[in-house]
Amino acid sequence: MDAIAGLSLGFSHALTLTNLGWALLGCFLGTAVGVLPGIGPALTIALLLPITFQVPATGAFILFCGVFYGAMYGGSTTSILLNTPGESGSIITALEGAKMARSGRAGPALATAAIGSFVAGTIGTLGISFLGPVVVDVALMLGPAEYCALMVLCFVTVSAVLGGSALRGLTSLFLGLVLGLVGIDLQTGQPRLTFGIPELLDGVNVVLVAVALFAVGETLHLAWRHVEGRQEVRQVGRLMLSRADLRRSVGPWFRGSLLGFPFGVMPAGGTEMPTMLSYYAERKLASPEAQKEFGTTGAIEGVAGPEAANNAAAAGILVPMLTLGLPTSATAAIMLSAFQSYGINPGPLLFEQQADLVWTLIASLYVANLMLVVLNLPLVGLWARILTVPQPQLYAGILVFATIGTYGISNSVTDLVLLYGIGLVGMLMRRFDFPTAPVVIGMILGPMAEQAMRQALTISQGDWTVFVTRPGSLAILLLALAALAGPRLYAAWARRG
Amino acid sequence: MPPSRLSGPDLAVGLCVLLLGAVVLWQATAIPDSPIYAQVGPKAVPYAVGAGLLALGAGLTLSGLRGGWSWTLEEVREAPPRNLRAFLLLLAGLLVNLVLIVPLGFSLAAAGQFVLVAAAFGSRRTLRDAGLALVLCLAVWFGFVELLGVNIGAGLLEEAVLLALGQEPA
Numbered sequence: 001m002d003a004i005a006g007l008s009l010g011f012s013h014a015l016t017l018t019n020l021g022w023a024l025l026g027c028f029l030g031t032a033v034g035v036l037p038g039i040g041p042a043l044t045i046a047l048l049l050p051i052t053f054q055v056p057a058t059g060a061f062i063l064f065c066g067v068f069y070g071a072m073y074g075g076s077t078t079s080i081l082l083n084t085p086g087e088s089g090s091i092i093t094a095l096e097g098a099k100m101a102r103s104g105r106a107g108p109a110l111a112t113a114a115i116g117s118f119v120a121g122t123i124g125t126l127g128i129s130f131l132g133p134v135v136v137d138v139a140l141m142l143g144p145a146e147y148c149a150l151m152v153l154c155f156v157t158v159s160a161v162l163g164g165s166a167l168r169g170l171t172s173l174f175l176g177l178v179l180g181l182v183g184i185d186l187q188t189g190q191p192r193l194t195f196g197i198p199e200l201l202d203g204v205n206v207v208l209v210a211v212a213l214f215a216v217g218e219t220l221h222l223a224w225r226h227v228e229g230r231q232e233v234r235q236v237g238r239l240m241l242s243r244a245d246l247r248r249s250v251g252p253w254f255r256g257s258l259l260g261f262p263f264g265v266m267p268a269g270g271t272e273m274p275t276m277l278s279y280y281a282e283r284k285l286a287s288p289e290a291q292k293e294f295g296t297t298g299a300i301e302g303v304a305g306p307e308a309a310n311n312a313a314a315a316g317i318l319v320p321m322l323t324l325g326l327p328t329s330a331t332a333a334i335m336l337s338a339f340q341s342y343g344i345n346p347g348p349l350l351f352e353q354q355a356d357l358v359w360t361l362i363a364s365l366y367v368a369n370l371m372l373v374v375l376n377l378p379l380v381g382l383w384a385r386i387l388t389v390p391q392p393q394l395y396a397g398i399l400v401f402a403t404i405g406t407y408g409i410s411n412s413v414t415d416l417v418l419l420y421g422i423g424l425v426g427m428l429m430r431r432f433d434f435p436t437a438p439v440v441i442g443m444i445l446g447p448m449a450e451q452a453m454r455q456a457l458t459i460s461q462g463d464w465t466v467f468v469t470r471p472g473s474l475a476i477l478l479l480a481l482a483a484l485a486g487p488r489l490y491a492a493w494a495r496r497g
Numbered sequence: 498m499p500p501s502r503l504s505g506p507d508l509a510v511g512l513c514v515l516l517l518g519a520v521v522l523w524q525a526t527a528i529p530d531s532p533i534y535a536q537v538g539p540k541a542v543p544y545a546v547g548a549g550l551l552a553l554g555a556g557l558t559l560s561g562l563r564g565g566w567s568w569t570l571e572e573v574r575e576a577p578p579r580n581l582r583a584f585l586l587l588l589a590g591l592l593v594n595l596v597l598i599v600p601l602g603f604s605l606a607a608a609g610q611f612v613l614v615a616a617a618f619g620s621r622r623t624l625r626d627a628g629l630a631l632v633l634c635l636a637v638w639f640g641f642v643e644l645l646g647v648n649i650g651a652g653l654l655e656e657a658v659l660l661a662l663g664q665e666p667a
Contacts, residue, residue: 053645165566171514171553177546178521185528185539192543193524219587219614225576226583228619392620396590396611397633403594403607404637408647413599420591432510433570454537462537 003129010359014062014367022059023364026066027371033067034074035383036394038222040087041071041314042330042440043214046207047401049338050408057342061361064335066368069121072314073372076113076307077383080106081234089271089314092279092306099298101234111241112249112300113307114376120257120308121369124315127261128322129362132351135323139348144455145466149476151449154267154326156480159438161487168434175425176442179204186447187454199414206337206444208406210330212419213436215402217426219395224427233387236380248290249304252282256308263309264316267328270437271313278309315365322346322358326445330437333444507565511558518550586617602652604634 013019029051033044048067052060079090080097093113100109142150159169182193183203194200241249256278263274282305283294293299320326325347327333339346344354351358376383389397406419429436460466468474525543560566567573590613597606611630612623620626631654638655641647651659 050641050645050647053647167553167556167560168566171550171557174546174550174553175517178517178550181521181543181546188539190529190539192528192539193521195524216591220584223583223587223617224579226580226618227577390620392615392618393626393629395618396614396626396630399590399614400607400611400630400634400637403610404603404641404649407598407603408641408649411649413595416595416598420595423591428510431573432507432567433572450542453542457537 003133006359010363013360014363019062022062023066023367026063027070027368030067030070031074034071035077035386037078037082037084038218042334044071045334046210050405058360062364065364069368069372072311073117080109082387089275089310092275096298096302103297106234107237107239108241108245109303110380111239112304116253116304116308117311118373119253120311123257124261124312125365128318131319132323136348136351139324144452145470145473148449148452148456149473151445153476153480156484157267158441161483172434173438173442176439177446180443180446199412208419209422210334210440211402212422213426215398216423220427221430236384245300248300252301252305253308256305257312260309260312261316264313265319271310274309274313275306278305330440333440503562504565507567508561511554511561514557515554518547518554521547583617586613590614602655603649604638604654607634
């Protein structure tokens with residue numbers, strides 16, 4: 001099905017009253033939870049997963065689209081008004097946005113972030129609609145060997161290319177792989193790494209691990225370094241963009257979107273790179289007067305560009321997630337596990353077998369995007385008020401929700417022990433600068449990679465050379481090797497020369 | 498400049514990763530041999546992952562012996578002093594929940610946790626927190642059970658409220 005036919009089918013489903021209602025609810029909840037300090041999009045979606053229990057698949061995924069875009073939007077509000085970015089992609093937004101807020105220009109910063117998100121979301125969603133079917137056509141030609149190679153490439157890029165250290169990134173990834181191994185082996189039915197505990201036969205839940213790392217671990221870390229005193233929430237003030245603000249924002253919105261989307265699509269995952277690049281580009285391109293505002297009173301270009309890049313990259317991540325079933329960010333990994341809980345496996349076949357669902361989902365992304373820009377500017381006062389929830393009750397509340405989200409699903413104290421235990425590990429990871437996203441990604445991709453590898457070897461009758469004799473698989477593996485070794489070789493070369 | 502002495506905390510992290518690798522290898526040997534024919538059995542990947550962790554742990558341990566990496570982290574160098582009181586109160590909150598959730602039910606256990614966590618982050622109005630916690634936890638419980646249809650066993654408090662509302666506790 002081509003994009004136009006798909007979209008018209010999708011919109012015919014998405015624009016029914018019920019589905020519009022789900023989208024609205026998703027946008028509202030996503031923003032409200034995403035605004036809370038320290039809660040990024042991945043944790044927002046994980047905490048809101050239970051509300052889909054009573055909802056059919058289509059409604060649930062429309063809800064998610066709203067939550068996904070809403071959480072992204074809410075995160076930028078927190079970055080600007082409180083200077084506490086909830087995830088790595090909004091660190092740059094906090095950099096300039098918080099400075100603008102300090103010099104009394106929080107309103108324009110929020111407005112440019114909101115409209116920039118809308119521009120980026122629209123460009124990103126257009127990208128998904130038209131690029132998705134193309135990727136699917138290519139993906140249908142891939143065999144298990146290529147899939148396995150592709151996942152190895154994902155492993156390398158999410159853990160070893162970005163971040164402070166390849167050693168620590170890979171350790172996080174391997175921790176995720178271990179957690180993914182726990183439970184019954186799908187091919188032979190043998191229990192693995194269960195330590196004889198019957199509750200572990202079903203494996204460890206991805207959502208539990210995400211909530212443990214992002215909510216429990218983060219709260220423990222904050223308590224360990226807690227200093228009494230309240231954070232100051234900046235006043236919003238006038239929201240309107242002046243003519244000059246608008247002129248300075250338009251270029252960055254489009255440049256940021258066009259920069260961010262390809263980064264999201266490539267399994268290079270992560271929103272840090274495009275937001276950083278957009279920030280440096282805008283600082284270079286800004287007029288001499290505007291350049292003086294960077295790092296001092298806060299430049300609007302430095303909010304508009306990176307925020308657009310962040311949102312476009314987040315939308316781009318949906319392309320490999322929907323078409324190949326490969327999640328390259330923690331948020332995408334949680335969404336993938338939500339698909340799996342409905343017995344749906346994203347991948348090229350999804351576009352053929354469940355065309356209705358996929359295109360309704362894509363159409364809802366347009367709807368959610370539009371709803372957010374209409375909703376959020378008038379409601380910004382409400383979101384700012386959520387930020388004033390006092391810290392003690394906020395963190396206590398987050399832990400209550402983390403607990404019921406885990407205990408409610410399984411009624412098992414073992415799961416609570418896991419939640420708190422992995423939370424402690426998460427706190428240590430935070431202290432020693434181990435990235436947490438590779439754990440979640442490794443946990444969900446690990447079992448998929450193992451299945452693909454074993455299928456490939458079954459087809460080749462145990463011949464391991466299949467991974468290097470098939471040209472597609474060889475090319476992808478070489479790319480992974482280059483991504484792993486390239487930056488280090490370059491650094492060594494630069495030091496000598 | 499990296500410190501020339503070994504870094505205790507970083508070394509400990511490296512050793513923990515080594516230990517984890519060893520545990521994975523030990524558990525991999527305990528996987529029963531599969532009666533089903535397969536080109537690659539269920540043990541291959543666990544062995545590989547365990548070996549990978551051993552290699553990574555060795556790398557981290559070596560780094561720890563040479564001064565570690567914590568000194569490079571701005572967040573660690575500029576961290577405020579550790580707050581043992583807050584940390585222990587929070588841990589106590591988690592423990593209270595673990596111990597009480599089966600005998601007393603979700604609402605009472607989670608409310609206890611709420612009060613302790615709020616106290617950890619500096620709240621001094623314990624009674625107000627307790628009231629807030631009970632209302633919140635009951636609301637969450639009813640939301641999950643009534644709206645989402647999730648079966649969470651009714652504890653003491655939930656049963657009392659259900660009886661007060663004139664319903665049979667499930």
